[in-house]
Amino acid sequence: MHPVLLVARRDYFAYVGAWGFWVSLVTAPLLLAALMFAPVLLARAEPPRVLAVVADRAEDAASVTEAFSARALADARGEIEAYLDTTAPAAVAAALAAFDAAPDRAAAIAAARAAVAASAPHALRAFPQPSPRYFIAAAPAPDINGLKPYLGGARTLPDGSALFGALYIRRGSAAPLIEYWSVNLQHDEPSEIARRAMRLEMQREALAAQGLDPAEADRLAEFSPAIVQFDPRPSAGEGQVTLRQRAPFFAAIALAFVLWSVVFSVANMLLSGVIEEKSNKILDTLLTSVTPLELLFGKLLGVAAVSATLFLFWGALGGGLLSMAASQMGESMLGQVASAFIDPRLIAAFGIGFVAGYLMYGAIFLALGSLCESIQEAQTLLGPVALVLAMPMLLIGPAMDNPNAPIIEAASWIPLFTPFLMLVRAPAGLAWTEIAGMGAMMLVTVVILLLLAARVFQAGIVNQLSMSSLFGRRARKG
Amino acid sequence: MNAALEAEGLVKRYGARTAVQDLSFEVPRGAIYGVLGPNGAGKSSTLRMLVGVLKPSAGRIAILGGPITRASLKRVGYLPEERGLYRSMSARGAIAYLARLKGMPASIAFKRADALLDSHGLGAVRRKKIKTLSKGMAQKVQVLAAIAHEPDLIIFDEPFSGLDPVNQRVLEDTIRAQATAGRTILFSTHVMEHAERLCDRILLIAQGRKAFEGSVAQALALAPSAAVLETEGDFDLAAALASRGFNITPEGAEHGNRRWRVRLENGLGSRQLLSACVELGAPLSLFEPARASLHEAFVALVGDKIAVGGES
Numbered sequence: 001m002h003p004v005l006l007v008a009r010r011d012y013f014a015y016v017g018a019w020g021f022w023v024s025l026v027t028a029p030l031l032l033a034a035l036m037f038a039p040v041l042l043a044r045a046e047p048p049r050v051l052a053v054v055a056d057r058a059e060d061a062a063s064v065t066e067a068f069s070a071r072a073l074a075d076a077r078g079e080i081e082a083y084l085d086t087t088a089p090a091a092v093a094a095a096l097a098a099f100d101a102a103p104d105r106a107a108a109i110a111a112a113r114a115a116v117a118a119s120a121p122h123a124l125r126a127f128p129q130p131s132p133r134y135f136i137a138a139a140p141a142p143d144i145n146g147l148k149p150y151l152g153g154a155r156t157l158p159d160g161s162a163l164f165g166a167l168y169i170r171r172g173s174a175a176p177l178i179e180y181w182s183v184n185l186q187h188d189e190p191s192e193i194a195r196r197a198m199r200l201e202m203q204r205e206a207l208a209a210q211g212l213d214p215a216e217a218d219r220l221a222e223f224s225p226a227i228v229q230f231d232p233r234p235s236a237g238e239g240q241v242t243l244r245q246r247a248p249f250f251a252a253i254a255l256a257f258v259l260w261s262v263v264f265s266v267a268n269m270l271l272s273g274v275i276e277e278k279s280n281k282i283l284d285t286l287l288t289s290v291t292p293l294e295l296l297f298g299k300l301l302g303v304a305a306v307s308a309t310l311f312l313f314w315g316a317l318g319g320g321l322l323s324m325a326a327s328q329m330g331e332s333m334l335g336q337v338a339s340a341f342i343d344p345r346l347i348a349a350f351g352i353g354f355v356a357g358y359l360m361y362g363a364i365f366l367a368l369g370s371l372c373e374s375i376q377e378a379q380t381l382l383g384p385v386a387l388v389l390a391m392p393m394l395l396i397g398p399a400m401d402n403p404n405a406p407i408i409e410a411a412s413w414i415p416l417f418t419p420f421l422m423l424v425r426a427p428a429g430l431a432w433t434e435i436a437g438m439g440a441m442m443l444v445t446v447v448i449l450l451l452l453a454a455r456v457f458q459a460g461i462v463n464q465l466s467m468s469s470l471f472g473r474r475a476r477k478g
Numbered sequence: 479m480n481a482a483l484e485a486e487g488l489v490k491r492y493g494a495r496t497a498v499q500d501l502s503f504e505v506p507r508g509a510i511y512g513v514l515g516p517n518g519a520g521k522s523s524t525l526r527m528l529v530g531v532l533k534p535s536a537g538r539i540a541i542l543g544g545p546i547t548r549a550s551l552k553r554v555g556y557l558p559e560e561r562g563l564y565r566s567m568s569a570r571g572a573i574a575y576l577a578r579l580k581g582m583p584a585s586i587a588f589k590r591a592d593a594l595l596d597s598h599g600l601g602a603v604r605r606k607k608i609k610t611l612s613k614g615m616a617q618k619v620q621v622l623a624a625i626a627h628e629p630d631l632i633i634f635d636e637p638f639s640g641l642d643p644v645n646q647r648v649l650e651d652t653i654r655a656q657a658t659a660g661r662t663i664l665f666s667t668h669v670m671e672h673a674e675r676l677c678d679r680i681l682l683i684a685q686g687r688k689a690f691e692g693s694v695a696q697a698l699a700l701a702p703s704a705a706v707l708e709t710e711g712d713f714d715l716a717a718a719l720a721s722r723g724f725n726i727t728p729e730g731a732e733h734g735n736r737r738w739r740v741r742l743e744n745g746l747g748s749r750q751l752l753s754a755c756v757e758l759g760a761p762l763s764l765f766e767p768a769r770a771s772l773h774e775a776f777v778a779l780v781g782d783k784i785a786v787g788g789e790s
Binding site: 001003006007010014017018279280281282284285286287288289290291 | 526529530531548551552554556557558559560561562563564565566567575576578579580584620623624
């Protein structure tokens, strides 16, 4: 067997044989799933935030309280609709019609559930039990001064719950004034709900002052135009943008995140592998059998095989789940997102991006590792390097908003960022010629980086060039 | 060509510092060859150049009759001074891996590893990971890894360091056995006794330069010979011999007798010393010519300070 393959084989089995590898293999998808679903689950698990409303006029307090009830009703409707979109798209219309026809929130949820039970019983198992985000409690004191002990946590409400915030609607000679009192300074959504409620109340008053029916304000507030978004590109077909058109963007972001995580995880393996060999004093033994370049390529190949194992496992797992979702759920939201992953442009961008990204970052990390004597030394060096390497991820946010923004287009041609930004840009009409151009550019960069890394690697492991020697102190050898 | 290894005008510089300066020597095939010198003399740099790990700043090296190439290095076994193995590999796995890197087929490499471990008393730990072995065991495994592919030329850098006296003896036996099998062995050490016991020829290095190359007997001949004497009672031999030009130093007392060491130099030999003692009526209870050591030869060649590690 060629020495490069022998080195690769040894490294591969060393990593795959470590129990940590199997832990990562299994836990990574679980952690990813937890990261995706944790915010939703946490939000659902949170009890309603208790608010109190006091007002100079009882009508104002009633309006604001009614606005919070309407909000809770809308939230419940939205949650049920989103759930049915992914699980039983055919049942959405009937369920929402039943929901809308019910007299109150609890009855609406029950009606929607009954409708789903009739048409799509399989969707009942995880049918949501929406919990309102806010609960308007009876104010335990008539004014803000009386409420302050409750707001500060010194006292609790009669049922034992804490008062999250209080709204005080003042009436003077001018426009109504909404005071929002809360120790949770970052959260001001209640004041916005109250503002909309009071605006409607002011509109009612204005209509009444003109001798018109105040209820007209409520009817006017319900007017809302429909919005249809279009994509003018010929490839967009009918042009109307639906979830099917947006799904590839979600898929691209998810793949970019996976690519970034894997590239840096395996690049770190290369770094720690070289440092381990340096600290184990095995390099001199190896170097009588393999050249530094063979060692470098053997290591790259070995860890590439580790990555391939990860992708095969995760790919089989994810692919199985996605194809199951696509076949079971058809036109549902999850089904559309699932089929978006099977886009050839996305797969090509991911494949090219992984190979090039792995080789570029692998070469850099191997070179750095060869200059370090210990993991501690490498960590001090990696701090600033990691900040630079995190930049593509910082650009993914703006890229989601506008993948064709000039800064994103320009950054996607910076070789170290290309693998990730090419992927994010792929669904936004990235031409095959651009993909090929970026691939060629990364290929040139890979060759240059590998040549440079080989020189640094050789200097680091053969001549004992180290970070300390680079800064003036030459390594000494007897 | 009869030399297993030839070095001519070797120079190794690290920046402004010269570790090895104009070093030339030849290692005959089948010989046990010692490279001796204090710490920092340039031994490891020399050996690393011989196995192609370091590129010489100047000079020429020929191993097994040709330049250093991938093919010739496959016939070389090397134990570096800074040694180590993959800690999570088994003993047999580590030996077989390094043998396979030298070109040995897998099936033969594993059989050879098992045989070597068995013959060196490590058969019971063949499947144990290196990290679970004692330091001495791990070092033995590394020695076996260096010879597993049955190389023609074996180069050991300070092979005895870190071994207890029993294992040092075992390693000496291994080296002799390899030589008996027709292999050439070159090893470096700063402990002269190992070289005295094992080597056919030696190279003495001090401050990166060759101080001596030749047989052990030739080196010992360069050391001033001496004699150890004991006199009865309180006879002052030093005072008596001073006028005869002998360099004499007291070495304490033994069983009530005074002990003396006389350096035999400036043309004065043991015969002249004995005659002088008889003439002076010295009450001798012991007259014993002392065998010179390699260390004394080295001191005589390079001076006391350099011999104990004078390189900066």
